[in-house]
Amino acid sequence: xxxxxxxxTAETARGPITMVQAINEAMAVALERDPRVxxxxxxxxxxxxxxxxxxxxxxRFGEERVFDTPLAEAGIVxxxxxxxxxGMRPIAEVQFAGFLYPALDQILSHLGRYRxxxxxxxxxxxxxxxxxxxxxxxxxxxxxxxxxxxxxxPGIKVVIxxxxxxxxxxxxxxxxDPDPVFFLEAIKLYRSERQAVPEGHYAFEIGKARVxxxxxxVSLFCYGGMVEVCMKAAEVAAREGxxxxxxxLETLAPLDEATILDSVKRTGRAVIVYEAPRSGGFGAEVAARxxxxxxxxxxxxxxxxxGWDAPYPPFTSVEHYYRPDARRVLAAVRRVLx
Amino acid sequence: MDTxxxxxxxxxxxxxxxxxxxxxxxxxxxxxxxxxxxxxxVTLQRQGxxxxxxxxxxxxxxxxxxxxxxEEGDWLVPSYRETAAAITHxxxxxxxxxxxxxxxxxxxxxxxxxxxxFYIPIATQMPHAVGLAMAGRHQLAGxxxxxxxxxxxxxxxxxxxxxxxxxxxxxxxxxxxxxVVFVVQNNGWAISTPTERQMANVRIVDRANGxxxxxxxxxxxxxVATWVAAKEAVARARAxxxxxxxxxxxxxxxxxTTSDDPGRYRDEEESKRRAAEEPLVRLRTALRxxxxxTDEVEAQVQADLEQELKEALEVADAAPDIDPAxxxxxxxxxxxxxxxxxxxxxxxx
Numbered sequence: 168x169x170x171x172x173x174x175x176t177a178e179t180a181r182g183p184i185t186m187v188q189a190i191n192e193a194m195a196v197a198l199e200r201d202p203r204v205x206x207x208x209x210x211x212x213x214x215x216x217x218x219x220x221x222x223x224x225x226x227r228f229g230e231e232r233v234f235d236t237p238l239a240e241a242g243i244v245x246x247x248x249x250x251x252x253x254g255m256r257p258i259a260e261v262q263f264a265g266f267l268y269p270a271l272d273q274i275l276s277h278l279g280r281y282r283x284x285x286x287x288x289x290x291x292x293x294x295x296x297x298x299x300x301x302x303x304x305x306x307x308x309x310x311x312x313x314x315x316x317x318x319x320x321p322g323i324k325v326v327i328x329x330x331x332x333x334x335x336x337x338x339x340x341x342x343x344d345p346d347p348v349f350f351l352e353a354i355k356l357y358r359s360e361r362q363a364v365p366e367g368h369y370a371f372e373i374g375k376a377r378v379x380x381x382x383x384x385v386s387l388f389c390y391g392g393m394v395e396v397c398m399k400a401a402e403v404a405a406r407e408g409x410x411x412x413x414x415x416l417e418t419l420a421p422l423d424e425a426t427i428l429d430s431v432k433r434t435g436r437a438v439i440v441y442e443a444p445r446s447g448g449f450g451a452e453v454a455a456r457x458x459x460x461x462x463x464x465x466x467x468x469x470x471x472x473x474g475w476d477a478p479y480p481p482f483t484s485v486e487h488y489y490r491p492d493a494r495r496v497l498a499a500v501r502r503v504l505x
Numbered sequence: 506m507d508t509x510x511x512x513x514x515x516x517x518x519x520x521x522x523x524x525x526x527x528x529x530x531x532x533x534x535x536x537x538x539x540x541x542x543x544x545x546x547v548t549l550q551r552q553g554x555x556x557x558x559x560x561x562x563x564x565x566x567x568x569x570x571x572x573x574x575x576e577e578g579d580w581l582v583p584s585y586r587e588t589a590a591a592i593t594h595x596x597x598x599x600x601x602x603x604x605x606x607x608x609x610x611x612x613x614x615x616x617x618x619x620x621x622x623f624y625i626p627i628a629t630q631m632p633h634a635v636g637l638a639m640a641g642r643h644q645l646a647g648x649x650x651x652x653x654x655x656x657x658x659x660x661x662x663x664x665x666x667x668x669x670x671x672x673x674x675x676x677x678x679x680x681x682x683x684x685v686v687f688v689v690q691n692n693g694w695a696i697s698t699p700t701e702r703q704m705a706n707v708r709i710v711d712r713a714n715g716x717x718x719x720x721x722x723x724x725x726x727x728x729v730a731t732w733v734a735a736k737e738a739v740a741r742a743r744a745x746x747x748x749x750x751x752x753x754x755x756x757x758x759x760x761x762t763t764s765d766d767p768g769r770y771r772d773e774e775e776s777k778r779r780a781a782e783e784p785l786v787r788l789r790t791a792l793r794x795x796x797x798x799t800d801e802v803e804a805q806v807q808a809d810l811e812q813e814l815k816e817a818l819e820v821a822d823a824a825p826d827i828d829p830a831x832x833x834x835x836x837x838x839x840x841x842x843x844x845x846x847x848x849x850x851x852x853x854x
Contacts, residue, residue, distance in 0.1 A: 203643075231643070236677065236680075237676055237680055239673040239676070239677070241632065241669060242635075242670070242673030242674065242676070242677050244632075245629065245631070245632020245633055245635075245636065245673070245674065246632050246635055246639070246677055248633050249633035249634060249635055249637040249639070250636040250637070250639060251636070251640075252621065252633060252637050253637045253638075253639070253640020253641060253643075253644065254640055254643075254644060255636075255640045255643060257636075272629055273629060273632065273670075276625075276626040276629055277629060277633070282835050282837070282838070283834075283835045283836055284622055285612060285613065285614070285622050285835075286609055286610075286612045286613035286834075286835055287834075287835045288614060288616065289621075321836050322836050322837065324837075345838035346837045374841070420841075421837070421841035421842060421843060422842075424842060425842075
C-alpha cells in the first residue's frame with residue numbers, strides 16, 4: 168500500500184498536531200471514506216476514549232458506527248471478529264494493552280488463525296488499537312508492552328508508530344489491510360510531540376522498517392516509544408562525533424528483516440532497545456535474525472537495552488529505572504564500541 | 506418455564522403437532538440423515554478412514570430441528586459437535602468427511618453455505634455470532650451492499666456455558682439486541698464432568714432472565730419441539746426483538762469423541778436408560794402412527810442416504826494428496842517473507 172499523496176513537511180492549515188490527534192484524524196478519514204468501518208470499545212463513544220482518540224467521532228458518525236461496549240475485552244475482540252466475518256471493517260479499542268489479556272484466547276485462537284483455518288474463505292480485516300508502554304506514571308498494569316506475545320501469533324500484523332505523521336498513515340493502512348492488525352500506540356508519545364501531518368487520506372506501507380537517522384558507528388533498533396529515546400541518544404553521541412544509525416522497525420510482524428540486515432552489515436554493531444521485559448522480548452527475535460544472517464559482519468556482540476525481567480513497576484518515583492532511557496542506550500553503545 | 510415437548514419418548518399419546526405433513530417428512534428425512542451420517546462416520550473412523558471424530562448420537566433433534574428453523578441467508582455458528590446441524594444447513598457430506606479426515610479441502614467450506622467453521626476452543630464462537638448478527642444489521646442499512654439481514658444460530662454445550670466468552674456474548678447480544686439464537690445443547694456431560702458439577706443451577710435457561718433476553722427450554726430429543734421453539738426464536742430475532750437463549754435438553758449417548766471411553770467416568774447402565782429417550786425412534790414411531798411415514802418412504806430415505814454417502818465418499822477419496830507447503834498458505838492475504846521462506850523450504854512451487 169503505497170502513499171497516495173505526497174507527504175509534506177510543511178505545516179498544514181490546522182497547524183501541527185499530536186499523535187493522538189493524528190489517530191483521531193485517521194479514524195475520521197476512514198469512517199468518512201468507507202461505510203464498513205466501525206469503531207467501538209470501552210468509553211469510545213460520548214466520552215471519546217480515555218485518551219480522547221475518538222473525540223467527537225460518535226457525534227460525527229452516529230451511534231451505530233461509533234459505539235460503547237460492555238466492559239469485556241474478549242467480548243470486544245470477539246465482537247469485532249464477528250463483524251469482520253459479516254463484511255465490516257471493525258476498529259476495536261482496548262483501553263490499555265495491559266488489559267487485553269482476557270482477549271488472548273480470541274486473539275491467539277481466532278484473530279490470526281481465521282484465514283488459515285478456513286483456507287482463505289474468510290479474512291479478518293480488523294484493527295485492534297491499544298495504548299501501551301510506560302513513562303507517564305500510570306497506575307499499576309497500565310504500562311505493559313505485550314507486543315512480543317502478539318507478534319508471536321502467526322496471521323496477525325503488529326504495527327507500532329513513533330510519530331503523529333507515521334501514526335495517521337499507518338493506521339489508515341491498517342484499516343485498509345485485508346488482515347488483522349494490532350496497532351499499539353505508545354502512551355508516552357500521545358502528546359509529547361506536535362508535528363505537521365497531511366490532512367485527508369494517505370497511507371504508509373505496512374511491513375517496512377525505516378532508517379530514521381543514518382549513521383555508521385552502531386545500529387540502534389527500536390520501535391514506538393523507544394524511537395524518541397534512541398534519537399536522543401544519537402544526538403548526544405553525535406556531539407562526540409559518533410554517528411549512530413536509528414532504525415525504527417515500525418512493523419514487528421511481518422518483520423522487515425532486509426532493512427535490519429542492511430543496516431547492521433554497514434555498521435557492524437547492533438543495539439536493540441525495547442521497554443518490555445528482556446527475556447523473550449521482541450528484540451530477541453531481532454538479535455536472532457542478525458546472528459543467523461549477519462554474524463560475520465559483526466564487530467561486537469549484539470546488546471539489548473530493555474525493561475528488566477520484572478513486572479513493569481507501579482512505583483512511579485523509580486519507574487525511570489525500569490524503562491530504558493538515552494543514558495542506558497549510550498552505555499550499551501559504549502560497550503559495543505569498546 | 507416448562508420444558509416444551511410435543512412427542513414424548515414413547516412416540517405415542519401426543520396431541521396435535523404444529524407442523525405440516527410436508528414439514529414432518531422433511532424433519533424425519535433430516536433427522537434420519539443425521540443419524541445415518543453419524544453411524545457411518547464412527548464406522549469410517551474405526552476403519553481408519555476418518556480421524557478423531559466427535560459423534561452426536563442422540564442429539565440429532567436438538568441440532569436438526571433448530572437448524573431447520575433458519576431461512577435462506579441465515580448463518581450457522583457451530584462448535585465441533587454440530588456436524589448434524591452443518592449437513593442440515595447445506596454442508597455437503599463430502600466436505601464433512603474431508604473435515605474429519607483433517608484434509609485442508611475439508612476446511613474450505615463452500616461460499617454458498619452460510620456457516621462459520623467448526624470451533625474447537627470452547628465458547629469462543631459465541632462473540633463471533635453476536636458480531637456477525639450485528640453486521641447483518643449494518644448490511645441492511647444499505648451502507649455496504651444490498652443484502653438482506655440475517656439471523657444467526659449459534660451452538661454451545663452445557664460445559665461451554667461455564668466459559669467467560671459465553672457470558673460476554675450473551676450480555677453483548679442482549680445489550681445490542683442482536684438477532685442471535687443461542688442454542689445450548691444440554692447433553693449432561695462435558696467430557697467426564699456432569700452438568701451438576703458444572704453449575705449449581707442446572708437450569709441453564711434461567712440465565713436468560715439475568716441477561717434480559719428471552720429464554721426457552723425444550724425437550725431436545727423431540728424434533729417438533731426444537732423446531733417450533735427455534736422458529737419462534739428466529740422470528741423474534743428477525744423482527745428486531747433481540748436474542749433468545751434456547752436450552753435443548755438432550756443426552757450424549759456416545760463418547761465425547763472416538764478417543765474417549767465413558768466407562769471410566771459414568772454408569773453406562775444409566776446411559777443405556779437415557780439412550781431410550783433418543784430422538785429418531787420416537788419421531789419414527791409418532792410419524793408412523795400418523796400415517797405420515799410408511800415402509801415405502803423409509804426404504805426410499807434409506808436408499809437415498811446410501812447413494813448420497815457413496816457419492817460423497819467418492820468425492821472425498823478423490824481429494825488430492827496434501828501438499829506440505831499448504832501449511833504456510835493462507836496465513837496472510839499475501840505471503841510475507843517468513844511464510845515465503847517456509848513455503849520454499851516445504852517444496853512449494
